[in-house]
Amino acid sequence: MAGQASSDSSMQALTYSIFVSLSVLCLIFQYWAHRTRSNTTVGNNPQFIKFQRGYFAVYLVAMFADWLQGPYLYKLYSYYGFQEQQIAVLYVFGFASSVLFGAWTPIAAGQFGRKKLCIFFTVTYSVSCLLKLSSSYGILLVGRLVGGLATSVLFTAFEAWYIHEHLETHDFPKEWIPITFQKASMWNGFLAVFAGVTTNIFSEWMGLGPVAPYMMAVPFLIFVGVIISTHWNENYAAHSIKFGSLCYDGLRDIVTNPRIFLIGSIEALFESVVYIIIFLWTPVLEPGHPSLGLVFSCFMVCILLGQAVFQVAVARRVAVTQILLAIVGIALVAVLSLVYSTHPRYRHLNLSLSSLLLFQFCVGVYFPAMSILRLRVIPEIHRYAIMNWFRLPLNLISCTVLMMLHEVDYLHGNHLIFVVCAGLLSLMLVATYRFVRHPLTPSEIEEEEGGEGTLIMEADHIHNIF
Structure with a gap:
């Protein structure tokens, strides 16, 4: 038992040292990459920056809620006593759901309204998180299906809403769209790192277990739903597909x-x-x-x-x-x-x-x-x-x-x-x-x-x- 504890402690110490070393190296290269970028003055219009920040306040919070659910998914299913073969089926259900609904959500967003679909995302993803409180295999399968539907909306409706508002409502240049997505991607990466550390603190240091990250995600999703419903305009596709x-x-x-x-x-x-x-x-x-x-x-x-x-x-x-x-x-x-x-x-x-x-x-x-x-x-x-x-x-x-x-x-x-x-x-x-x-x-x-x-x-x- 002492040898096992020593081995576990060694693995954890190695993980901490790797994290610190990689973080320093990453910051150096990120700074270097930032210095190599050109046209840093493009997109500095104050109205564009205000609109961009308003989108980030919603989109990045939604992404953070999603990142929280990454580290402990397998651990949660294992914690409920399921074998590796059973967990594999749960993963397959999630993948299949994302593909099945991924082809439908862009069309649905344009026809029924992108704002409505984004609010729908916050509801369905919250339901998916809450279903993980159950140890029933059938309920967890439903949760994976609902989660796949929610993520397919996250990666279509939000982006489509932004592009429509950017071009049609605010009439900003089309060339500024990649600027927003590049910034969103950069901050999204840092949020992913922070989400991993956060889930580690609550799940392991505080001993709340692998279900804790999913309960933590729900308040963020509720916040996103409230902001979208009160601050976003509705928009639709210009023509049917x-x-x-x-x-x-x-x-x-x-x-x-x-x-x-x-x-x-x-x-x-x-x-x-x-x-x-x-x-x-x-x-x-x-x-x-x-x-x-x-x-x-x-x-x-x-x-x-x-x-x-x-x-x-x-x-x-x-x-x-x-x-x-x-x-x-x-x-x-x-x-x-x-x-x-x-x-x-x-x-x-x-x-x-x-x-x-x-x-x-x-x-x-x-x-x-x-x-x-x-x-x-x-x-x-x-x-x-x-x-x-x-x-x-x-x-x-x-x-x-x-x-x-x-x-x-x-x-x-x-x-x-x-x-x-x-x-x-x-x-x-x-x-x-x-x-x-x-x-x-x-x-x-x-x-x-x-x-x-x-x-x-x-x-x-x-x-x-x-």
């Missing part, structure tokens, strides 16, 4: 354009691995009894660090495709290390933690790189439909692999799952190499030579996965 025609056009673009097909393949392969690792990180590290909230914060710091490194690299005119190719190789090394560290004969928790941190750094570089490549390759008129098609193989892969934990015949442990992840990343490496070698279109050549271009960070998308 023909969903069937849009989906057909998106599928046609994927099939006929090799670069769009390769972008979709890269996204499906990499992000399915991200989904799987989000499920696996807790059971992999749990034998060392780490501070889960603090580990989560370390992950978020690594993602922020990756974003800052990407900005610095782009500012130094490193090609985005070359950055993506390099980061895929590093991610593959990280997963291969997890294959080794999770082997029953060579279990090594410290190596597992280091490998997971390295992978999260890769995630931080990957998402802004893919954001730029999608803007260059995917036609704007069909982007919504194409992105929805991309989500199908992504979720099919991740759900299939997670369900391997549910089927007893295929139950070979986490080690085999990481072997599968290594195979997926190997395929992604091939797809990325083919994408890099594929001839660019004239417009892509112009943007590649133009340097940074339009950079929209995707910490929000990272959060959607978590």
Whole structure:
């Protein structure tokens, strides 16, 4: 028992030291990245800044409420006595719900009103949090479905409301929209780190248990609902969307354009691995009894660090495709290390933690790189439909692999799952190499030579996965 306590204390001490070290390094690179940004005076209009801050006061609080629910989800289900296979099914329900409703919510927001749908988010997400008070498996499944619906609204209706108000109500320049999303993404990343520390304090230091973060989120959601209902205007889509025609056009673009097909393949392969690792990180590290909230914060710091490194690299005119190719190789090394560290004969928790941190750094570089490549390759008129098609193989892969934990015949442990992840990343490496070698279109050549271009960070998308 003394040896076990010493091992747990060592793991926790290591986590604290890693968190402090990574935070310092991240702040250095964030400052460096900030110095490399151009056009810092763009968007300094006082009315725009006031409108922007009003949006942040609502959106960032909603995001913080959502971040609070990330670190202890697996732990909560384990605390209720469910086995890993049962927990995998709960995760799959959440993923499937998010995909199913994700295609519907943008259309619903435009037709029924984006303000109404944002208020609907606060209600449904509060219900999802409260349902986690129950230890009934059926009720928890319903909670995952409701939570998936809520997050699909969070990542569509809020952004759509802002864009409409920005352009139609206030008539601000379209070029200022990325400024707001970049700032939101930066603050969103810092809030994610703070959320991990906060949940660690209440769940572990104060001994309130893994359900505490979900109860903490409810007051923030209520606050968001009140502010939206009293301060936001209602807005609707200017015209109805023909969903069937849009989906057909998106599928046609994927099939006929090799670069769009390769972008979709890269996204499906990499992000399915991200989904799987989000499920696996807790059971992999749990034998060392780490501070889960603090580990989560370390992950978020690594993602922020990756974003800052990407900005610095782009500012130094490193090609985005070359950055993506390099980061895929590093991610593959990280997963291969997890294959080794999770082997029953060579279990090594410290190596597992280091490998997971390295992978999260890769995630931080990957998402802004893919954001730029999608803007260059995917036609704007069909982007919504194409992105929805991309989500199908992504979720099919991740759900299939997670369900391997549910089927007893295929139950070979986490080690085999990481072997599968290594195979997926190997395929992604091939797809990325083919994408890099594929001839660019004239417009892509112009943007590649133009340097940074339009950079929209995707910490929000990272959060959607978590």
